Amino acid sequence: MLNYxxxxxxxxxxxxxxxxxxxxxxILPACQTVVLSFFKWKGxxxxxxxxxxxxxxxxxxxxxxxxxxxxxxxxxxIISMSTQLPLxxxxxxxxxxxxxxxxxxxxxxxxxxVLSVTAISLMWRMILSGNYGLVNTFLExxxxxxxxxxxxxxxxxxxxxxxxxxxxxxVGVTFVILxxxxxxxxxxxFEAAEIDGATRFDKIFRIIIPMTKDIxxxxxxxxxTNTMKxxxxxxxxxxxxxxxxxxNQVPTGLMYITSFIGENFGNGSVIAVFIMIMGGLxxxxxxxxxxxxx
Amino acid sequence: xxxxxxSLGNVICYIILIxxxxxxxxxxxxxxxxxxxxxxxxxxxxxxxxxxxIFSNYSHLFTEMNLMRNIMNSLFLAIMTxxxxxxxxxxxxxxxxxxxxxxxxxxxxxxxxxxxxxxxAIIIPISIIAKAVNGYNSFxxxxxxxxxxxxxxxxxxxxxFMRSIPKELVEAAIVDGCNANQAFWKIxxxxxxxxxxxxxxxxFIGAWNELILALxxxxxxxxxxxxxxxxxxxxxxxxxxPGMCAAVIVGVLPTMIIYFMFQENIxxxxxxxxxxx
Numbered sequence: 149m150l151n152y153x154x155x156x157x158x159x160x161x162x163x164x165x166x167x168x169x170x171x172x173x174x175i176l177p178a179c180q181t182v183v184l185s186f187f188k189w190k191g192x193x194x195x196x197x198x199x200x201x202x203x204x205x206x207x208x209x210x211x212x213x214x215x216x217x218x219x220x221x222x223x224x225x226i227i228s229m230s231t232q233l234p235l236x237x238x239x240x241x242x243x244x245x246x247x248x249x250x251x252x253x254x255x256x257x258x259x260x261x262v263l264s265v266t267a268i269s270l271m272w273r274m275i276l277s278g279n280y281g282l283v284n285t286f287l288e289x290x291x292x293x294x295x296x297x298x299x300x301x302x303x304x305x306x307x308x309x310x311x312x313x314x315x316x317x318x319v320g321v322t323f324v325i326l327x328x329x330x331x332x333x334x335x336x337x338f339e340a341a342e343i344d345g346a347t348r349f350d351k352i353f354r355i356i357i358p359m360t361k362d363i364x365x366x367x368x369x370x371x372x373t374n375t376m377k378x379x380x381x382x383x384x385x386x387x388x389x390x391x392x393x394x395x396n397q398v399p400t401g402l403m404y405i406t407s408f409i410g411e412n413f414g415n416g417s418v419i420a421v422f423i424m425i426m427g428g429l430x431x432x433x434x435x436x437x438x439x440x441x442x
Numbered sequence: 443x444x445x446x447x448x449s450l451g452n453v454i455c456y457i458i459l460i461x462x463x464x465x466x467x468x469x470x471x472x473x474x475x476x477x478x479x480x481x482x483x484x485x486x487x488x489x490x491x492x493x494x495x496i497f498s499n500y501s502h503l504f505t506e507m508n509l510m511r512n513i514m515n516s517l518f519l520a521i522m523t524x525x526x527x528x529x530x531x532x533x534x535x536x537x538x539x540x541x542x543x544x545x546x547x548x549x550x551x552x553x554x555x556x557x558x559x560x561x562x563a564i565i566i567p568i569s570i571i572a573k574a575v576n577g578y579n580s581f582x583x584x585x586x587x588x589x590x591x592x593x594x595x596x597x598x599x600x601x602x603f604m605r606s607i608p609k610e611l612v613e614a615a616i617v618d619g620c621n622a623n624q625a626f627w628k629i630x631x632x633x634x635x636x637x638x639x640x641x642x643x644x645x646f647i648g649a650w651n652e653l654i655l656a657l658x659x660x661x662x663x664x665x666x667x668x669x670x671x672x673x674x675x676x677x678x679x680x681x682x683x684p685g686m687c688a689a690v691i692v693g694v695l696p697t698m699i700i701y702f703m704f705q706e707n708i709x710x711x712x713x714x715x716x717x718x719x
Contacts, residue, residue: 150541150542150612150613150616150622151541151542151579152537152542152543154543154620155541155622156620158537158621158623159541159543161623162534162536162537162626163533163537163549165529165530165533165534166530166531166533166553166593166597167549168535168551169530169586169589169590169593170556170590170594171588171591172590172595173564173568173571173586173591174556174559174590174591174593174594175556175559175562175565175589176567177564177568177571178559178563178564178567178568180564180567181563181564181566181567183569184566184567190675198487200455201662205550207461226602228575235462238458239458239459242455242458242459243459244648245452245455247452247455247456247459249459251572253459253462253463255702255705256463256467257463257702258468258705258709259467259470259698260466261712262697262698262701262708263651263694263698263701264650264651264668264669264672264693264694264697265651265653266651266653266669266672266673266693267455267669267672267689267690267691267692267693268690268694270672270676270686270689270690270693271469271470271473271687272469273511273676273680274473274476274683274686274690275469275472279487280484280488280683282469282472282488285488285489286489288511298540316465316466316565321712321713324709326712328713330684338653346499348451361569370705376560377561379562379653380651380653380654380669383653383654383657383673384653384672384673384676386573387676387677387680388673388677390501393521399561400560400654403562403565403566404562404565404654404657404658407565407566408569408607408658413566416566417566420562420563420564420565420566422565423562424559424560424563425565427558427560428558428559431557431558433556441714
C-alpha cells in the first residue's frame with residue numbers, strides 16, 4: 149500500500165470527480181427528498197414553499213390509492229418470490245448438469261435481463277392484447293375460446309399478469325446467480341454422495357440446497373429490491389396510466405403520477421421517502437453482508 | 443456434476459429446458475418475424491412466416507417517426523455516460539485500492555450507500571435542480587445524473603478487482619520513477635481492462651434502457667431517447683402491430699448484439715455484486 153501523504157495532490161485529484169458527481173447528483177438529492185416531504189410546494193414553476201410538518205405524511209397515509217399501491221407491491225413481492233426463486237433454482241440445477249446444449253439455454257434464459265424493458269413491455273402488450281393478440285388467437289386455435297380475455301385490463305387478473313411478465317424478465321438474474329453457486333460446490337461432494345447411493349433428490353435437498361442457502365438468501369433480497377424498483381414495465385404495459393383506474397398502481401408509479409402529473413410534489417416526496425426507506429433497508433442487508441465478507 | 447446417461451430424469455430436465463427456452467425466445471422471434479409482415483398479412487396469418495417480406499415497417503420508423511434522431515440521442519447519452527463513468531470510477535477505485543488512508547473504508551462505505559438509493563427516490567429534487575440550472579432537455583445534465591447513479595456499483599466492483607492486482611507492481615513502478623499518476627495510466631488501467639470493459643458494457647446497457655429520468659427530463663422532441671420514442675409510438679399508433687414489432691426490434695437490438703458478443707462478461711458483471719469469484 150502506498151502512503152497517501154506522499155501523493156496528496158494525486159489522491160485528491162483522483163477522488164474528487166467521482167465524489168463531486170456522486171454527492172451532488174445522488175446523495176444531496178436523496179437528502180433533499182426527505183426535506184421536501186415536509187414542505188408544501190406546487191408545480192415545477194411553483195415558487196411558494198411552505199413548511200407543512202407531517203401534513204404530507206398524513207395526507208399520503210390516509211389516501212386509499214397509496215394503500216392500494218402498497219398492497220399491490222406486497223402481492224408483487226409474493227408472486228415474484230414464489231415464482232422466481234423456484235424457477236430460477238430449477239433452471240440453474242438443470243443447467244449445472246451440463247447436459248448437451250446447456251450453453252445455448254443458459255444464454256437464452258439470461259437474455260431478457262439485458263433487453264430494454266420499454267421495448268419488451270410493448271412486445272408483451274401486443275402479445276396479450278385483446279384483439280389479434282398472440283395468446284388469445286392461440287387459445288382460439290386450440291379450442292379454448294372461453295379462456296380468452298383482455299389480459300392487461302381485466303381487473304381480476306391484470307396485476308397478476310404483470311407480475312408474471314416481470315418474472316419472465318427477471319428470472320434470468322436469479323438463475324445465473326444460483327448457477328454460479330451450484331457450480332461452486334465441489335465435485336467430490338457429489339461423487340461421494342453417489343457412492344453412498346444418493347438419488348437425484350438426495351443431491352438436491354441434502355447437498356445443493358443446504359450449500360447454497362446464503363446465495364438463495366441473496367437472490368431473495370435481490371428479487372425484493374428489483375421488484376420494489378419496477379416502474380418501466382407497468383408504465384409501458386398500462387400506457388402510462390397504471391390503470392384501468394389505479395388498479396395496477398405501485399409506489400414508484402404513484403410517486404411519478406402524484407408529482408409529475410398531479411404536480412403535488414410534497415406528497416410525491418413522501419412516497420419517494422417511503423421507497424427509499426424500504427428499498428434502502430432491504431438492499432443494505434445485501435450489500436453490507438458482502439462488504440463485511442471482504 | 444456432469445450427467446451423461448440418458449435417464450428418465452434427464453429427459454424431464456430437457457423438457458423443462460426446452461419449455462422455458464420457448465417461453466423466453468419465441469415471443470422475440472415472433473416479434474422479429476412479424477416486423478416483416480404487412481398489417482393484413484399479420485392478422486390473417488399470425489403464426490406463420492410473412493407471405494412476402496416487406497421492409498417498410500422499418501423504413502417508416504426512420505422516415506415518418508424520425509427514429510434515427512432518437513437513436514443518435516440514445517447513443518450519445520450512453521457513450522458519454524460510459525466514458526465519464528469509467529474514467530471517474532477507475533480513478534477513485536485506484537485510490538481506494540492502492541493508498542493506505544484511514545478514511546479509505548469510510549469512502550468506500552460512502553459510495554456503497556449510493557447503491558441503496560433507488561433513482562425513483564431522487565427524481566423530484568433532480569427536477570428542481572434541473573429547473574434551476576436549465577437542465578431540462580440538456581444532455582449534459584442527464585448524463586451527469588446517469589454517471590452519478592452508476593458510480594457506486596462501478597466503484598464497488600472495480601475496487602474489488604484492483605485490490606487483487608499485486609501491490610508490488612504499482613510500488614515497483616514508483617520506485618522506477620513513475621509518479622502515482624503515471625502508475626495509474628501505465629500499470630493499473632491496462633491491467634483493469636477486462637473489468638472496465640465489462641462494467642462499460644453494463645453501463646451502456648443501463649443508459650440505453652433507462653426510462654424514468656428521460657421521461658421527466660427530456661421534454662423536447664429533439665432530445666428524446668429511443669425508450670421515449672417507443673412509448674410515444676405506442677401511444678399514437680399501437681394498433682399498427684407490424685410497425686410496433688419493428689420498433690420493438692430496433693429497441694432491443696443494440697443491447698442484444700452487445701450481449702451476444704460478450705455474454706460471459708456481461709453475466710459476470712451483472713452478478714458481481716452478489717457472488718464473488
